[in-house]
Amino acid sequence: MRSSxxxxxxxxxxxxxxxxxxxxxxxxxxxxxxxxxxxxPAPAPPAQRQKVVVAIEVDQLSAWVAASRFGExxxxxxxxxxxxxxxxxxxxRYPYAVTDTAPGHASLHTGRVPAESGIFGNEVPDxxxxxxxxxxxxxxxxxxxxxxxxxxxxxxxxxxxxxxxxRLRAARxxxxxxxxxxxxxxxxxxxxxxxxxxxxxxxxxxxxxTSTAFGGKFPAWxxxxxxxxxxxxxxxxxxxxxxxxxxxxxxxxxxxxxxEGDIDGMGTxxxxxxxxxxxxxxxxxxxxxxxxxxLAAVGAEYDPARPTLLLLSMSASDIVGHTFGPxxxxxxxxxxxxxxxxxxxxxxxxxxxxxxxxxxxxxxxNVSMPEAREARAKLPACGPKPNPDAYTRPCQGGARxxxxxxxxELKAVAKTALGAGDWIAGMADPYVFxxxxxxxxxxxxxxxxxxxxxxxxxxxxxxxAEVIDVRVLAEKCPKVLAGARGIPDRALPGExxxxxxxxxxxxxxxxxxxxxxxVPKPGSFFDAEIVVGKGSSHGTPYLYDRxxxxxxxxxxxxxxxxxxxxxxxxxxxALEAAFVGLDTRARARSSAVCAPSRAEWHVSRFRLCVxxxxxx
Numbered sequence: 028m029r030s031s032x033x034x035x036x037x038x039x040x041x042x043x044x045x046x047x048x049x050x051x052x053x054x055x056x057x058x059x060x061x062x063x064x065x066x067x068p069a070p071a072p073p074a075q076r077q078k079v080v081v082a083i084e085v086d087q088l089s090a091w092v093a094a095s096r097f098g099e100x101x102x103x104x105x106x107x108x109x110x111x112x113x114x115x116x117x118x119x120r121y122p123y124a125v126t127d128t129a130p131g132h133a134s135l136h137t138g139r140v141p142a143e144s145g146i147f148g149n150e151v152p153d154x155x156x157x158x159x160x161x162x163x164x165x166x167x168x169x170x171x172x173x174x175x176x177x178x179x180x181x182x183x184x185x186x187x188x189x190x191x192x193x194r195l196r197a198a199r200x201x202x203x204x205x206x207x208x209x210x211x212x213x214x215x216x217x218x219x220x221x222x223x224x225x226x227x228x229x230x231x232x233x234x235x236x237t238s239t240a241f242g243g244k245f246p247a248w249x250x251x252x253x254x255x256x257x258x259x260x261x262x263x264x265x266x267x268x269x270x271x272x273x274x275x276x277x278x279x280x281x282x283x284x285x286x287e288g289d290i291d292g293m294g295t296x297x298x299x300x301x302x303x304x305x306x307x308x309x310x311x312x313x314x315x316x317x318x319x320x321x322l323a324a325v326g327a328e329y330d331p332a333r334p335t336l337l338l339l340s341m342s343a344s345d346i347v348g349h350t351f352g353p354x355x356x357x358x359x360x361x362x363x364x365x366x367x368x369x370x371x372x373x374x375x376x377x378x379x380x381x382x383x384x385x386x387x388x389x390x391x392x393n394v395s396m397p398e399a400r401e402a403r404a405k406l407p408a409c410g411p412k413p414n415p416d417a418y419t420r421p422c423q424g425g426a427r428x429x430x431x432x433x434x435x436e437l438k439a440v441a442k443t444a445l446g447a448g449d450w451i452a453g454m455a456d457p458y459v460f461x462x463x464x465x466x467x468x469x470x471x472x473x474x475x476x477x478x479x480x481x482x483x484x485x486x487x488x489x490x491x492a493e494v495i496d497v498r499v500l501a502e503k504c505p506k507v508l509a510g511a512r513g514i515p516d517r518a519l520p521g522e523x524x525x526x527x528x529x530x531x532x533x534x535x536x537x538x539x540x541x542x543x544x545x546v547p548k549p550g551s552f553f554d555a556e557i558v559v560g561k562g563s564s565h566g567t568p569y570l571y572d573r574x575x576x577x578x579x580x581x582x583x584x585x586x587x588x589x590x591x592x593x594x595x596x597x598x599x600x601a602l603e604a605a606f607v608g609l610d611t612r613a614r615a616r617s618s619a620v621c622a623p624s625r626a627e628w629h630v631s632r633f634r635l636c637v638x639x640x641x642x643x
Contacts, residue, residue, distance in 0.1 A: 077581060079325075079335045079383035080606045081376070082599075084135065085365070086128060086213065086345035087565060089392030090118050091418045092353060093576035096362060099277055105369025106578075109385060113580030114588040118417075119388055121575075121596050122517040123530035124546065124568035125457055129161055130531070131390025132216040132340065136190040138600035140530040142508075145187035147533050147540045149212060152453025152460050156434060161185060161539075162211050167240040171232050172250040178231065180238030181211040183220045185539070190219035191603045192336055197221075198609060199334055205324040206338035207235075207317045209308050213340030213390075222338075223328070226253060226320060228313065230304035234258055235320065248327035252320050261312040262301040268356070269363045278359050279402040280352075286398035287357075288350040288558025297356065305557065309346040309357075311364035317341060318372040325379055334607050335380070340390075341365060349555040352563045353393045354402035384581030384606045388599055392418075392572045394550060396563045397425040418571040425550025426490040427560060430454040437483055441465070444479040445472060456553035456566050457531075458541020459484075466542070480543055490551035495528060495544040504529035518593040520570060527568040581606055 094117060100106050109115075121131065123140045125148060133139070133146040141147050150158040160181060167180035189197075192204045196219075206218035206225045214227040224246050229236040235253030237245055251257060268274055287295040291303035301307045321337050329335060344361055351357040376383060395402050400423070407414040409422035434454040441450035445468075452460040465476060477496065484494045503525070511517070511526045524546060533540055547553065552564035565572045577594070579602055 077384040077606045078331055079380045081337045081383055081385045082217065082603055083387040084132060084340045085389050086340060086342045087348045087391065087393045088344060088389035088575060089571060090574040090576050091571060100363065100366045103370065104366035105373055106366050108370060108373055109387060109578045109580055112586050113578050113584050114590065116577040116590045116594045118593045119575050119577040119596055120518040120593045121573045124527040125531040125566060126391035126572035127456065127566045128210065128345065128390050129212040129216060132213055133186060134596055135388060135599045136217045137188045138597035139188045142530050142533050143188055145185050145533050145538055146216065147531065147538065148455055148457065150455040151539060152455055156453040158455045160211055162215055164240065167238045169229060169232060169236050169238055170245045171234050171236045172245050172254045173234055175232050180240060181215060182238060182240035183215050186216060186219065190217060191600050192217065192222055193219035194609055195334060195336060195607050201333045203328055203333055203335045205321065207320045208340035209313055209342035213342050217338040224324065228308065233304045248323045249320055252316065252323055258307055261316065262307040262310060264312065265298040265300045266310050267298045268360050273363065274356050274359045278356050279405055280354050280399055282356045284355060286352060286396040286561060287355060288561030290350055290558055309343055309350055311343060311361055313343045314341050314365055315368055318368055322375060329380060336607055346557065348393050349557045349562045349564060352396035352399055354395050354399045386579055386599060386603055388577040389575035391565045392575055393563055393565050394420060394571050397550065418574055419569050420571045421550035427554040428490055428547060428551060429554045429559065430456060437480060440479045440483045441476060444475050450476060457545050459543040459545065460541040484545065490548055491545060492548040493524065493546040497532060497540065497542055497544060500529060500532045501534060504532065504534060514595050514597060518595040524568055
């Protein structure tokens with residue numbers, strides 16, 4: 028595999044895609060690249076759109092994991108196939124602070140940062156303070172293949188910008204768009220508001236579901252594969268090591284390493300038997316369900332006369348990381364199992380539809396657990412002769428911030444400071460949410476509450492880097508963003524924390540975001556609480572969380588090429604749009620958070636134009 032160490036961020040990438048245009052201004056130590064077709068040849072023009080495009084997110088697949096593990100996988104698997112047939116962008120970069128699943132999926136498929144998309148986190152507190160999905164929509168109902176009591180559903184109502192799928196369906200109402208994930212956010216946010224089908228796994232129903240936001244019934248082709256009985260059957264099979272010798276040779280920690288969690292009796296060592304819906308989500312079998320549902324959709328409704336977009340979010344990797352950590356035997360084995368399953372999926376899909384295009388990336392990265400000392404000791408920056416780590420992974424330290432425990436602590440402190448009343452609505456990464464009553468307090472009483480919140484969070488200074496009142500963001504972010512790096516330079520390291528937070532915070536009044544933005548210290552993170560006090564997470568502004576891989580396979584894309592230098596995340600949606608035959612000019616929109624100046628790159632070979640907003 029040849030390596031092209033080109034300074035390719037979005038502008039240069041798109042110039043290189045066509046072999047023309049002005050390359051991005053490189054750092055002074057980098058020789059300006061010559062835009063050439065062989066760097067990353069362009070996808071087909073709209074007139075030659077790909078019949079089938081598959082966009083895959085591997086949840087929590089960080090760039091550092093890809094860089095260190097892809098080469099260890101078998102040459103017969105799915106990842107090796109993609110790397111042989113396509114171009115590997117090793118460092119796709121998110122230029123914002125809230126590196127969570129919902130913001131990441133929304134950003135990949137819209138090209139917009141959370142400040143524009145409105146997707147500011149994974150969850151929000153409900154009236155009781157319990158965290159619920161940011162996509163929860165009480166105006167729609169869950170639909171499942173089994174008879175279940177009516178329950179609130181989920182929708183893309185919070186999403187304020189169009190996805191590529193939305194634009195495709197607007198241009199071609201007959202387009203076949205299917206999105207499948209274990210999570211509502213992993214299915215809905217790539218699909219947008221008008222997919223043909225959007226399916227996800229619901230732990231409360233214990234089956235795959237959709238909602239009335241996406242149609243009047245659960246699709247017949249998914250009824251068996253997505254049913255409760257099929258899920259129970261799949262999780263009754265123990266998860267055993269795919270290749271014990273391979274896993275043992277590569278993992279830097281023992282099975283049952285300190286910090287690993289046990290989901291409802293699933294255990295911390297192999298073999299694992301899932302005993303609950305939550306446990307099912309950690310199994311490689313749940314990845315298999317997603318891929319089989321995609322094939323079932325193709326088998327039932329594929330028509331070569333219309334464009335097909337398959338949106339697949341492989342969520343088990345995230346549950347594994349949250350439970351066992353990214354250095355665990357489980358993480359290594361899951362990647363190996365996923366590699367095998369993707370390889371089989373690609374082979375079967377090709378039999379059914381012929382050649383297809385693939386985009387594979389991730390919604391965010393991850394970091395080693397605080398307990399993973401053996402793994403951290405092997406980092407470049409942590410040995411006896413330290414070298415800088417490209418992903419700024421910490422050598423030691425780090426802690427889990429428990430959102431429920433912090434919520435309860437803040438509630439008690441607020442009552443002490445203000446007296447009886449309901450002042451703290453809840454906490455959901457990365458925000459502390461106040462109640463409407465607290466927001467309406469007179470200035471002096473609000474100042475008292477502010478001091479109490481900051482003083483309490485200061486007690487967690489070992490794991491909290493900064494607490495920012497969103498009123499400060501409202502005051503300062505417009506100016507900060509107006510002077511911030513634009514596309515492509517925002518993909519480079521070195522931006523300050525405040526700018527990253529500004530791109531994460533939605534400024535519009537009814538966004539629903541919280542009142543204090545909490546930034547963890549390096550190595551620390553909000554506990555996902557799949558198993559309280561165990562596993563790892565993400566969500567921080569550090570490079571290990573903001574940097575993911577992207578692999579692109581399609582007509583005209585160079586085979587076996589590697590791009591080492593950082594590329595802006597918006598390249599994913601630009602390529603997705605080009606693959607399905609959309610004129611990329613359609614994505615340009617004005618926005619209150621954008622600077623007035625715009626950089627424009629013409630891809631004259633295919634008469635496409637992509638506009639990047641300088642402060643977006």
